[in-house]
Amino acid sequence: MTSDTDPLVKIRGLRFFRGERAIFDGVDIDIPRGKITAIMGPSGSGKTTLLKLIGGQLRPQAGSVEVDGQNIHRLSRRALYRLRIRMGMLFQSGALLTDISVFDNVAYPLREHAPLPSSMIRKLVLLKLESVGLRGARGLMPSELSGGMARRVALARAMALDPMMIMYDEPFTGQDPISLGVLVQLIRALNDASRITSIIVSHDVQETAEIADYIYVISNGRVIDHGSPDAMLKSNAPWTRQFMHGLADGPVPFHYPAPGLEQDLLGT
Amino acid sequence: MLEQLARLGRVGIAILAHIGRGNILLFHILGGITDLATRPGLLIRQLYSVGVLSMLIISVSGTFVGMVLALQGHYTLSQFGAEQSLGVMVAASLVRELGPVVTALLFAGRAGSALTAEIGLMKATEQLSGLEMMAVDPIKRILTPRFLAGFISMPLLAGMFSALGILGGYFVGVGLLGVDDGAFWSQMQAKIDLHEDIYNGVIKSFVFGWVCTWIALFQGYEAVPTSEGVSRATTRTVVHSSLAVLGMDFILTALMFGG
Ligand SMILES: Nc1ncnc2c1ncn2[C@@H]1O[C@H](COP(=O)(O)OP(=O)(O)OP(=O)(O)O)[C@@H](O)[C@H]1O
Numbered sequence: 001m002t003s004d005t006d007p008l009v010k011i012r013g014l015r016f017f018r019g020e021r022a023i024f025d026g027v028d029i030d031i032p033r034g035k036i037t038a039i040m041g042p043s044g045s046g047k048t049t050l051l052k053l054i055g056g057q058l059r060p061q062a063g064s065v066e067v068d069g070q071n072i073h074r075l076s077r078r079a080l081y082r083l084r085i086r087m088g089m090l091f092q093s094g095a096l097l098t099d100i101s102v103f104d105n106v107a108y109p110l111r112e113h114a115p116l117p118s119s120m121i122r123k124l125v126l127l128k129l130e131s132v133g134l135r136g137a138r139g140l141m142p143s144e145l146s147g148g149m150a151r152r153v154a155l156a157r158a159m160a161l162d163p164m165m166i167m168y169d170e171p172f173t174g175q176d177p178i179s180l181g182v183l184v185q186l187i188r189a190l191n192d193a194s195r196i197t198s199i200i201v202s203h204d205v206q207e208t209a210e211i212a213d214y215i216y217v218i219s220n221g222r223v224i225d226h227g228s229p230d231a232m233l234k235s236n237a238p239w240t241r242q243f244m245h246g247l248a249d250g251p252v253p254f255h256y257p258a259p260g261l262e263q264d265l266l267g268t
Numbered sequence: 269m270l271e272q273l274a275r276l277g278r279v280g281i282a283i284l285a286h287i288g289r290g291n292i293l294l295f296h297i298l299g300g301i302t303d304l305a306t307r308p309g310l311l312i313r314q315l316y317s318v319g320v321l322s323m324l325i326i327s328v329s330g331t332f333v334g335m336v337l338a339l340q341g342h343y344t345l346s347q348f349g350a351e352q353s354l355g356v357m358v359a360a361s362l363v364r365e366l367g368p369v370v371t372a373l374l375f376a377g378r379a380g381s382a383l384t385a386e387i388g389l390m391k392a393t394e395q396l397s398g399l400e401m402m403a404v405d406p407i408k409r410i411l412t413p414r415f416l417a418g419f420i421s422m423p424l425l426a427g428m429f430s431a432l433g434i435l436g437g438y439f440v441g442v443g444l445l446g447v448d449d450g451a452f453w454s455q456m457q458a459k460i461d462l463h464e465d466i467y468n469g470v471i472k473s474f475v476f477g478w479v480c481t482w483i484a485l486f487q488g489y490e491a492v493p494t495s496e497g498v499s500r501a502t503t504r505t506v507v508h509s510s511l512a513v514l515g516m517d518f519i520l521t522a523l524m525f526g527g
């Protein structure tokens with residue numbers, strides 16, 4: 001069976017295509033237990049897609065994704081759902097249910113999966129909302145929240161069931177410096193106190209390097225480098241250097257694959 | 269030539285796949301019914317938004333259709349000196365045909381399009397994915413209560429349409445055109461058959477409720493998750509539902525009254 005030193009998520013030889021285009025072409029990634037692992041990469045490189053593959057919402061054309069020793073894409077529906085109870089996911093858009101209030105959104109997974117009395121659920125929800133600083137917003141509807149607030153409510157919801165792992169899709173975008181600081185601390189604290197495994201998808205090099213224990217950089221369907229934040233920042237490999245320091249010139253393409261500009265402009 | 273044959277084949281396969289996905293979705297939706305027993309609140313809320321909120325347009329339309337039927341019927345019947353049969357004519361047309369069919373057409377426009385837009389937008393804003401990642405089956409939790417609500421509401425709405433239509437016909441026929449009050453009701457009572465007319469009408473509206481709601485939910489669930497995709501899906505819901513209702517009505521009528 002699985003032991004504590006096994007990685008929680010083990011991705012091997014992952015290949016995923018959207019039509020003709022390879023989003024992943026042979027990717028191996030290990031997400032260690034109880035650590036914060038960052039997946040970084042340029043916009044459109046497939047970071048969100050990777051999280052959906054780990055969550056079992058998309059099916060790869062080849063390769064395997066194991067979560068806690070179970071191959072996600074071989075599981076029965078029931079087993080997959082049981083495993084998902086232990087995985088929290090923070091969507092890039094928040095993905096809150098728009099027809100119920102902030103409070104009910106955070107209470108939703110508890111009411112679905114935890115047979116608790118409503119007074120208990122109320123306390124848990126208020127605690128989770130307090131930790132993201134939005135206890136006072138519990139009566140608002142999602143349409144009355146700003147993008148950053150919605151993301152924080154979604155984070156409270158992702159934490160509600162105390163999962164073994166949380167996947168954060170761009171948690172830092174749209175946050176002001178204060179919320180950002182609080183969020184960074186919160187993610188760190190979740191990790192230290194409850195030993196939750198975290199996967200952070202981001203392109204904010206600064207914040208990510210600050211809290212991650214390990215960083216993978218993906219581009220063009222491959223893992224182009226991985227290592228500790230320090231090693232990555234100091235790395236001399238041209239790909240890593242370009243990405244970590246935000247240089248425009250280098251081997252990592254800024255452009256979506258396209259024919260030459262000249263050719264396009266001349267319309268041939 | 270071969271190229272065209274291949275294209276025809278591809279279209280055929282695409283249509284079959286579409287129908288197949290629709291049926292898979294339907295089975296999945298039906299599989300959620302047992303789950304719903306523990307959450308009656310979900311069904312009640314949908315009965316309200318699908319059924320109760322459709323009542324206004326259904327009752328107004330029913331009344332007017334009944335009034336027009338009485339006007340037209342009186343004109344035709346009076347040429348044969350058969351004004352006394354106005355009640356039967358109005359009631360039979362409503363209960364057998366116009367009640368179920370017009371209700372279904374209005375339902376597709378009022379409730380079906382709303383269902384498609386709602387589900388399509390939930391997909392576009394990742395709410396359905398979000399539910400899946402919370403280990404909640406969006407089909408069972410979101411689609412099943414809506415399906416059941418549509419299926420239950422349709423016959424009730426059609427009944428209301430017919431009842432108000434008959435009252436509208438009574439108002440015009442007896443109140444304005446001077447048809448005998450007693451004859452209006454007694455002929456209706458004598459000639460309208462519970463099985464032949466009313467049951468058949470109810471069966472029709474159950475079938476229409478099933479088909480219209482199914483189409484609406486399927487279009488929403490399959491919608492391309494963009495604003496344009498959702499708007500197209502909504503249009504398709506109304507068009508497909510209307511055509512399905514008219515086509516099925518012909519078949520059902522032929523089966524019920526044709527033999
Ligand atoms: N539904 C879809 N259909 C077709 N292609 C898609 C779809 N979703 C994403 N893609 C493609 O897959 C690629 C990866 O998308 P993804 O959303 O995973 O990027 P990302 O790394 O999360 O980007 P960002 O940092 O901007 O969020 C994109 O280039 C996009 O063109």
Ligand SMILES: [Mg+2]
Pocket residue numbers: 047048049092169
């Ligand atoms: Mg993304």
